[in-house]
Amino acid sequence: MSLDKILLGHGSGGILSQKLIDEVFVPAFSNSKLSPLNDQAVFELPKGKIAFSTDSFVVNPLFFPGGNIGDLAVNGTVNDVSMCGAVPKFLSCGFILEVGFEIEKLKTIVNSMTEAAQKAEIQIVTGDTKVVEQRGKEPQIFINTSGIGVLPEGIEISAEKAQEDDVIILSGSIAEHGITILSQREGFGFEIPFSSDTAPLNKIVAKLVSAIPEIHVMRDATRGGVASVLNEIAESSNVGIKIEEEKIPVKEAVQGACEMLGLEPVYVANEGCFVMILPAKHSEKALEILKNDSVSKDAVIFGKVVSEHKRMVLLRTFLGSERILQRLQGEQLPRIC
Amino acid sequence: MSLDKILLGHGSGGILSQKLIDEVFVPAFSNSKLSPLNDQAVFELPKGKIAFSTDSFVVNPLFFPGGNIGDLAVNGTVNDVSMCGAVPKFLSCGFILEVGFEIEKLKTIVNSMTEAAQKAEIQIVTGDTKVVEQRGKEPQIFINTSGIGVLPEGIEISAEKAQEDDVIILSGSIAEHGITILSQREGFGFEIPFSSDTAPLNKIVAKLVSAIPEIHVMRDATRGGVASVLNEIAESSNVGIKIEEEKIPVKEAVQGACEMLGLEPVYVANEGCFVMILPAKHSEKALEILKNDSVSKDAVIFGKVVSEHKRMVLLRTFLGSERILQRLQGEQLPRIC
Numbered sequence: 001m002s003l004d005k006i007l008l009g010h011g012s013g014g015i016l017s018q019k020l021i022d023e024v025f026v027p028a029f030s031n032s033k034l035s036p037l038n039d040q041a042v043f044e045l046p047k048g049k050i051a052f053s054t055d056s057f058v059v060n061p062l063f064f065p066g067g068n069i070g071d072l073a074v075n076g077t078v079n080d081v082s083m084c085g086a087v088p089k090f091l092s093c094g095f096i097l098e099v100g101f102e103i104e105k106l107k108t109i110v111n112s113m114t115e116a117a118q119k120a121e122i123q124i125v126t127g128d129t130k131v132v133e134q135r136g137k138e139p140q141i142f143i144n145t146s147g148i149g150v151l152p153e154g155i156e157i158s159a160e161k162a163q164e165d166d167v168i169i170l171s172g173s174i175a176e177h178g179i180t181i182l183s184q185r186e187g188f189g190f191e192i193p194f195s196s197d198t199a200p201l202n203k204i205v206a207k208l209v210s211a212i213p214e215i216h217v218m219r220d221a222t223r224g225g226v227a228s229v230l231n232e233i234a235e236s237s238n239v240g241i242k243i244e245e246e247k248i249p250v251k252e253a254v255q256g257a258c259e260m261l262g263l264e265p266v267y268v269a270n271e272g273c274f275v276m277i278l279p280a281k282h283s284e285k286a287l288e289i290l291k292n293d294s295v296s297k298d299a300v301i302f303g304k305v306v307s308e309h310k311r312m313v314l315l316r317t318f319l320g321s322e323r324i325l326q327r328l329q330g331e332q333l334p335r336i337c
Numbered sequence: 338m339s340l341d342k343i344l345l346g347h348g349s350g351g352i353l354s355q356k357l358i359d360e361v362f363v364p365a366f367s368n369s370k371l372s373p374l375n376d377q378a379v380f381e382l383p384k385g386k387i388a389f390s391t392d393s394f395v396v397n398p399l400f401f402p403g404g405n406i407g408d409l410a411v412n413g414t415v416n417d418v419s420m421c422g423a424v425p426k427f428l429s430c431g432f433i434l435e436v437g438f439e440i441e442k443l444k445t446i447v448n449s450m451t452e453a454a455q456k457a458e459i460q461i462v463t464g465d466t467k468v469v470e471q472r473g474k475e476p477q478i479f480i481n482t483s484g485i486g487v488l489p490e491g492i493e494i495s496a497e498k499a500q501e502d503d504v505i506i507l508s509g510s511i512a513e514h515g516i517t518i519l520s521q522r523e524g525f526g527f528e529i530p531f532s533s534d535t536a537p538l539n540k541i542v543a544k545l546v547s548a549i550p551e552i553h554v555m556r557d558a559t560r561g562g563v564a565s566v567l568n569e570i571a572e573s574s575n576v577g578i579k580i581e582e583e584k585i586p587v588k589e590a591v592q593g594a595c596e597m598l599g600l601e602p603v604y605v606a607n608e609g610c611f612v613m614i615l616p617a618k619h620s621e622k623a624l625e626i627l628k629n630d631s632v633s634k635d636a637v638i639f640g641k642v643v644s645e646h647k648r649m650v651l652l653r654t655f656l657g658s659e660r661i662l663q664r665l666q667g668e669q670l671p672r673i674c
Contacts, residue, residue: 223350
């Protein structure tokens with residue numbers, strides 16, 4: 001019986017499950033809410049509205065320049081909770097492990113989750129582990145995180161709140177996460193001078209929301225990239241959106257990789273970058289706050305909300321022509337998060 | 338392009354993802370909190386303590402007598418949230434689908450989740466779908482559910498609260514879920530005159546908690562069965578536990594199947610059955626409440642908390658001898674939930 005790899009028994013609810021909890025999860029996630037080891041965490045929340053979000057992470061490869069599936073899983077849900085203006089507080093994590101997965105690798109991932117949780121100042125309070133048979137070449141791990149956040153009073157940030165003449169801000173340069181993942185794939189492998197942008201966005205969001213409660217929309221531009229997020233907003237808010245290609249920050253090496261691969265950066269996934277829509281009169285203040293934080297120092301105004309071409313996104317290209325930017329059609333990059 | 342099966346593009350965040358959300362998830366889960374289709378649900382909770390729990394479901398086969406992975410995923414988390422005495426309110430669901438999974442099958446599963454949610458009177462408010470490559474013979478689905486419940490004031494039910502002289506109650510007959518799943522497995526396939534006990538326990542728990550706020554411990558006896566749950570409680574509470582084999586309700590056909598397979602019913606998983614520990618003076622009242630509800634009509638007192646053999650569970654057998662009932666060692670039945 002190999003003790004350095006996951007066995008079916010680690011998911012049994014018996015002695016091996018307990019051993020895994022005691023040796024891997026408790027030392028990493030240890031906090032007063034997790035330690036009673038009940039099947040649920042109990043805690044108090046301040047009065048008010050709650051934001052609740054869930055995300056499963058299946059990224060391949062598990063480790064990549066800039067992070068791994070562990071910090072990605074924490075940052076991803078922290079960001080989803082944050083995007084309505086809420087302050088993320090508590091996370092759950094559900095692991096699905098295949099038999100044969102190396103326990104050392106699991107420890108590395110779990111430690112990255114702990115570090116990411118500390119950085120974002122949230123607590124991982126409850127968890128679950130299931131074990132399934134190995135079916136492919138390499139044993140896999142999937143991680144679900146669900147998060148609870150507290151919404152400050154009076155904040156109503158939502159995809160259907162974009163209004164005519166609103167300004168659209170991008171918090172940083174795009175496409176780094178998706179291209180990083182692709183660069184690590186078997187059959188693609190190429191050197192990159194950048195890395196995934198995976199980062200928690202809750203702190204910059206908290207600064208923005210407290211200074212500018214009038215923000216209308218925030219969305220992190222993950223799967224489907226900036227183009228898909230803008231399309232969703234245009235539809236939800238029943239408005240037109242116009243953006244300018246030359247304003248969109250794309251690192252030269254990222255642009256080069258995109259061209260080589262035939263990908264448009266606006267469709268490539270990000271994990272630490274968001275779109276914000278707000279009344280024009282607040283845009284300079286927002287930019288100032290964004291540029292003052294390292295996670296969003298490259299923030300720019302790159303578009304506006306218009307009354308024409310409702311439910312559509314128009315891109316003004318480098319050449320001055322305009323074209324409709326559709327939502328991502330099929331699958332550009334599988335398993336980027 | 339086959340339109341009746343899951344494609345990688347269904348996990349892309351683009352048009353196919355939207356189609357899946359619009360055609361499968363929204364019609365089933367539609368409620369005011371889910372419909373804005375933001376990446377998070379926002380809602381108000383009453384003041385007080387919150388219970389938060391997560392569980393991933395990987396059961397094989399997906400469909401079995403008494404239920405499927407969908408209602409199992411809802412009931413499982415409803416029950417985990419309930420076991421501290423909380424009233425479950427909101428659920429998230431995260432789907433991991435393999436390419437090729439039939440969309441009709443997904444609809445059946447999602448509809449079962451809706452029905453289970455209605456039965457338990459909880460709302461599914463936020464979700465996520467990821468698609469991964471098919472790797473085994475049959476395309477798989479994994480479902481994570483996370484749940485939020487509200488704890489009534491003054492209730493403190495927890496695995497470390499068992500006290501000497503407490504009475505131990507079992508809410509119903511055991512081992513039906515695990516044996517049902519096993520009966521459906523390739524290579525095992527046998528006829529059974531019973532089915533999985535998967536059921537929401539929140540309503541009976543609410544009745545118990547409101548009548549008897551002094552309950553010390555409740556635990557649903559899922560993976561690892563009654564024996565593992567009792568061992569966890571004995572350790573957490575630093576007490577001894579003594580149970581009587583002849584009091585444990587096991588249906589004759591279940592007992593027969595267990596004997597045929599060489600399994601002890603106390604180690605087999607349940608999905609609608611729980612252990613409750615409370616001061617002796619409240620036990621008759623508890624039994625009366627339990628027997629009045631169809632989900633727990635076979636409830637019995639089957640043991641007590643003792644000061645001897647701390648952190649151990651002793652079983653008094655049919656023959657009158659006593660033996661230590663250890664926690665489940667390896668894996669009895671893989672993927673039963």
